[in-house]
Amino acid sequence: MCGIIGYAGHRPAVPVIIEGLKRMEYRGYDSAGVAFAQQNELQVIRAEGKLGELENRLNGHDVFHATTAIGHTRWATHGLPVERNAHPHCDSSGCLALVHNGIIENYQSLREMLKSKGRTFLSDTDSEVLVQLIAELRTPGTSLRQAFSQALSRVEGTYAVALIDLDEPNRIWAARKSSPLLLGVGVGENFVASDIPAFLGYTRDVVFLEDNELVELDPFAWQVFNASTLEPLEKKVNHITWDFQSAQKGGYRHFMLKEIFEQPTVITNCLAGRLDLKNRTVSLPELDALEIPEQIQIVACGTSYHAGLWGQHLLESWAQIPVRVEIASEFRYRNPIFKSEDMILAISQSGETADTLASMRLAKEHGVKVLGLCNVVGSSVAREADTTILTQAGPEISVASTKAMCSQLILLTLLALYWGRRKQTLPANVESSIITGLLDLPQILEAELPLLRSRAQELAPAYSTARSFFYLGRGMSFPLALEGALKLKEISYIHAEGYAAGEMKHGPIALIEPEFPTFALALNDALLPKTVSNLVEVQARNGKVIALCHSGFDLEVDHTWEIPNAQGPLSTFLALPALQLFAYEMAVYLGKDVDQPRNLAKSVTVE
Numbered sequence: 001m002c003g004i005i006g007y008a009g010h011r012p013a014v015p016v017i018i019e020g021l022k023r024m025e026y027r028g029y030d031s032a033g034v035a036f037a038q039q040n041e042l043q044v045i046r047a048e049g050k051l052g053e054l055e056n057r058l059n060g061h062d063v064f065h066a067t068t069a070i071g072h073t074r075w076a077t078h079g080l081p082v083e084r085n086a087h088p089h090c091d092s093s094g095c096l097a098l099v100h101n102g103i104i105e106n107y108q109s110l111r112e113m114l115k116s117k118g119r120t121f122l123s124d125t126d127s128e129v130l131v132q133l134i135a136e137l138r139t140p141g142t143s144l145r146q147a148f149s150q151a152l153s154r155v156e157g158t159y160a161v162a163l164i165d166l167d168e169p170n171r172i173w174a175a176r177k178s179s180p181l182l183l184g185v186g187v188g189e190n191f192v193a194s195d196i197p198a199f200l201g202y203t204r205d206v207v208f209l210e211d212n213e214l215v216e217l218d219p220f221a222w223q224v225f226n227a228s229t230l231e232p233l234e235k236k237v238n239h240i241t242w243d244f245q246s247a248q249k250g251g252y253r254h255f256m257l258k259e260i261f262e263q264p265t266v267i268t269n270c271l272a273g274r275l276d277l278k279n280r281t282v283s284l285p286e287l288d289a290l291e292i293p294e295q296i297q298i299v300a301c302g303t304s305y306h307a308g309l310w311g312q313h314l315l316e317s318w319a320q321i322p323v324r325v326e327i328a329s330e331f332r333y334r335n336p337i338f339k340s341e342d343m344i345l346a347i348s349q350s351g352e353t354a355d356t357l358a359s360m361r362l363a364k365e366h367g368v369k370v371l372g373l374c375n376v377v378g379s380s381v382a383r384e385a386d387t388t389i390l391t392q393a394g395p396e397i398s399v400a401s402t403k404a405m406c407s408q409l410i411l412l413t414l415l416a417l418y419w420g421r422r423k424q425t426l427p428a429n430v431e432s433s434i435i436t437g438l439l440d441l442p443q444i445l446e447a448e449l450p451l452l453r454s455r456a457q458e459l460a461p462a463y464s465t466a467r468s469f470f471y472l473g474r475g476m477s478f479p480l481a482l483e484g485a486l487k488l489k490e491i492s493y494i495h496a497e498g499y500a501a502g503e504m505k506h507g508p509i510a511l512i513e514p515e516f517p518t519f520a521l522a523l524n525d526a527l528l529p530k531t532v533s534n535l536v537e538v539q540a541r542n543g544k545v546i547a548l549c550h551s552g553f554d555l556e557v558d559h560t561w562e563i564p565n566a567q568g569p570l571s572t573f574l575a576l577p578a579l580q581l582f583a584y585e586m587a588v589y590l591g592k593d594v595d596q597p598r599n600l601a602k603s604v605t606v607e
Contacts, residue, residue: 159175
């Protein structure tokens, strides 16, 4: 997730761009840059690091004459977060500059084609391919609008993109597909941006662009076209009344809520470029050269540890690879037994978790391959692992992790499918059906999230007086029970414990009483009858029960919470946000600081 902004108007454009980037820096902070035409030259100024580094770089330049510019703040997905990979990117002639948010899935084949035609690439990014392709297609008699349209038809993936041309220095072209982009309509000035905060200080009139739409704008006019046919489209101008803080959060009350609701987009981004839709198989080319491990040791902390416990089930079931899941802070202080044919799978949202890094280094000292699963290009995990798979969830601002876990579970699912096919332990029809289910997930979840939130809002007042909670689950639901309990503890400060439901009789059931409720994951799998038996035991001790279950199951508990059924283990991706939303609504009802809970930090970078 990156932030882009374009401005065409009557003011000095670069200060407007910098102000907009500051208001969107939550979308990315690896690097930043601006591009503008001035004195018959297309100038591009970029800097590695946070936005302050770009401001320092701009101090030595005369930037106050240009009245049209584009800018970008980056969250890296392709290429390290260094200056050469920062946006904007130019074509070989230096006449076109482009900023891009998204993923061009077929960039490698396009890059090779363009290099064969003499195009020179200066970055490692997928984004540079797009501006070079537009330039290549801009032949005599072809307008930039037409070349832009043709280029978009040839790229696969997701994009929000803005483009400027030295030959028309007061005009911007922009388009979107599965990445946010909107138009700000002012008086004598117009904007395009990833989010409303970028231009909220100048206008509250907004045009929401849809997928496969292309917009041209200058200071005095704008027009939206169908990106494929270039047919002009009529668009409504909406007047919004958000304040800046609400706009930064997309109108949501908290970043945590916004990030929960971003999970459909996260799933789409995680799958982008990783599925062969023709053959219904998983494509993870970064792993093709690696031997299939004899055993995997997953090391992680907190939410990432819970993700690893969940992934263990699929890796063992589909790929038939033995898996051990270790809390990194314990693993590093044992004398673990390493074998050269094994693999360490290190999971970390930030890529900077101290205990996870120490565990990786210990494994590497013993000659064991390390596969990193993290969300941040250029992080320590990404740099130090032998191979890294990026989850591509985008920046997560709220301390309590939500969408990051969703992305980790998606990648663990893909890993299990990938190795299962390579080992020939997974029937092709199972892989195909799971891939179909994954592709359907974003749309299903998008429709379900408002309903999940409504149910959480109904339940929160009824359970807000509880001082302790049990979360119960079996099989793949046990890691979810752990995560549900963790979320409730983190943000509502209600004591909660996650248990394997079958363990209740081994001691914890002694705590059951009416004021000690249970949140049970009672999904429709092979273990449901046993879970139901455990709930009967809880109810026999006058314990109240919330049961998260699939539609059509009549469970005799205090409160049922029904979610749609999904293909096999994919029901997890509906259960997980339910758990997150229950914790969120409990915290909101109790008046807690949801995004910055006490005593917690986003990344644990020290012991």
